[in-house]
Amino acid sequence: MNDHGLAPGREIAGRGGGTISRGGGFGWLLAIPPAGLAVAFSAALPTVMGGGAVRLAYDWVPSLGVGLSFLIDGLSLTFALLISGIGVLVALYSSAYLAGHNHYARFSVYLLLFMVAMLGLVLADNVITLFIFWELTTVASYLLIGFDHASAKARRSALQALLLTGAGGLALLAGLILLGAAAGSFDLSTILASGDAVRAHQLYLPILILVLLGAFTKSAQVPFHFWLPNAMAAPTPVSAYLHSATMVKAGIYLLARMHPVLGGTDSWIWTLTIFGAFTAVAASVLALRQTDLKLALAYTTVMALGTLTMFLGAEATVAVAAAITFLIVHSLYKAALFLIIGNIDHATGTRDVARLGGLVRAMPVTALAAAAAALSMAGFPPFLGFIGKELKYEGALAIASEPLFVASAAVVANALMVAVAGIVALRPFYGTPSTTPKPPREVPMRMWISPVLLAGLGLTFGLAPSLIADALVQPAVTAILGRPETVKLALWHGFNLPLLLSVLTFVLGLTAYAVHPWLRRHLIAASGRLPMTADQVWDRLLDGVKSLAAMQTRTLQGGRLHRYLFVVFASFALAVGTALFATGAMRVPAGWPDLLLKHWAVTALIAAGAVMAAVASTRLTAICALGVVGVGVALLFVMFGAPDLAVTQLLVEILVVVLVAMVMLRLPGFEQGSTRRIRKLDALLGIAVGAVVTATLLAVVAAPFDRSITAYFETASVPEAFGRNIVNVILVDFRALDTFGEIAVVVVAALGAYALLAGTRRGKRP
């Protein structure tokens, strides 16, 4: 079962050793940056526990109101400590797990990038900065999921995660920009303080939808859940990190962060509750279906994310406290369990639960850590998971709108969690030993220390919950709800409804565990009858986009000049015409202008020439007509004070006629390519474009004219440039570089034409 992710055994085999501890060398150095950061963040604990916040700011793009500012309050500190703390343990673990891997250095860079992106995301005090780090986590996760780049499956999973969370990211960007517009600032501190204004704003609903799209794709809510189990193609330590403290928690962080701004409305409460509950229950059912340990665990992450979303929908203090406590619980046990599965995979060569059993004798330390983590996951006392679960029930019952719905969703999901915890952490270690691809043996210290520590923390915090209650949960809840809150955590709550629900959960969970082979068979049979999975829908969607793009290219870029030009001209007429009409710039001249006969004559001459050139059936007629137009334009120039233009125009006109006539001698006649119907359409389009140009020009000449630049040239021409012909002075003095460019164009055109002609002479062709 090594088709998901890296097979450590295979890679190590190349080095001629069965144990990983031999490699590594200085790989553990990777753990130092996160460790330093974790210590630095801990320094902020006293301030945050006292209800304060630390703010660091640096003006980045002041003109756009985008600052590189960071805010450490209860919420961001909780996340920052989880990210950096679990980062230390994951880095330590990877140094052993991937020791001797050819691309370990690359892996280290990706992992650190990922960590920094996550930290930036949770600490950002500006929504644009937040978005940039958000996208950076997407990019980093793409690199990490696709780390085993030789595997097509890993590449597909990486791309899927990138596209899905990237699309959500774009929605988020739009939502954040609207939010910034509604709140009048991109600074989170300001936005957080203007919650009432945002909720009353007419853009509230679009903002909510866009932000939730971002959060739901990132945090794998149904129907966007499928990328997360696929993301297991990443090396196991990455999965541990991705599923516990980072990536998927970004969406949860966003929901928590936006709670004081967007939360509290009916649309917020209902969307989060329904999506969260549905995700939690659906994912726990899917988790039970799996036989691959890692896949089962991946679905339980989706379940945890659903639960968190569901509770963040609520307003009640205890519900939010439940969310934050469960966030910490989940991070600890999920990271531990992923690392333990990595150990099992490494030691035995398989992750298939059906092929594992009785590992406790060979791997006692891993088994101990697994038991502790699983008990926390299942919510047994005295582990932190128990407190988390009790709080969840208390929170569910405190939710005013739908306590029954939330509570039953929580009970079902938790009961299935108990079963999955048993499958993942009990089945492989107890029972009859089975034959595995490799004889199992305990992993080296660097691979068990991290899970042991993580599981141990789950126990420690369970025994002394005030450690995290005062330091993390209470400040975080205060930050989420935007009002000072007191949160006390305790193992024993007395005999009450939550305890009763806990007992019910255990009974249901243990029953589910006892009958899980039967359940799984039926689930697999049932899912076989579904028309298609979300994953297959995704594939269809991608195929659809590709064929749409191909069709569009065939239609718009068919390689036919006529079509290209038609589209260009039609777009021009449509866009400019619409703009003219919409802005009311259209001007209809009043009455007939009082003109001299010569003006009418020249105008008529040019118009007749143009029409003749268009309809001429022989080339000679057309060339003559073009000459008439050119001379007519020259005459106009003379009449309106532009003798220089007239001279140039005449000279150029003569040259054009000579050139065209020369080339004509060597070219065939003037045959018409298109059908009459198409030419009629062309004529209509021509008239439309002409009409739009006319209207535009009339609007332009009706507008007041600013002659200040001309006035400058008129004043400066003699004193500064010593020339009396102002046009010439502009060309050779004030705008001399333009004229130089013009000469360069003519030279390049001449060189190009010469090269083309020379080639024709050499390569004589019929």
Add this chain to the structure above:
Amino acid sequence: METVLAPLVGILVAASVYLMLARNLIRFLFGLVLLSNAANLTIFIAGGLTPAMPPLVPEGLARPAEVVANALPQALVLTAIVIGFGLLAFALVLVYRGYRVLGTLDSDAMRFAEPDEIAPDTSRSEGRVP
């Protein structure tokens, strides 16, 4: 005068669009000539028309004594006329060369670079860039 010249430019543009949409490349080139005339006139008209007063500074004066024609659009148009000529000359030779190599002036039949996707053109196999 502008109210008459604006429709005139419109007629020039209409004729040039009609010509440029023809599949025959010679017509296309004629359309190009008309289009550059239309563009030059547009710039000229947009700068305001002043009859019969070239932008010259009389001897002995530091600046024109009375209102003269706008010099700026004239300078721009002068540049545009020359560049338009360069473009036309190059395009003309390009069309000529295209005809020599591909044996046609029909733009739709010139499918050397982008062969028809529906019915793969034979020009790709037999045609070669000399």
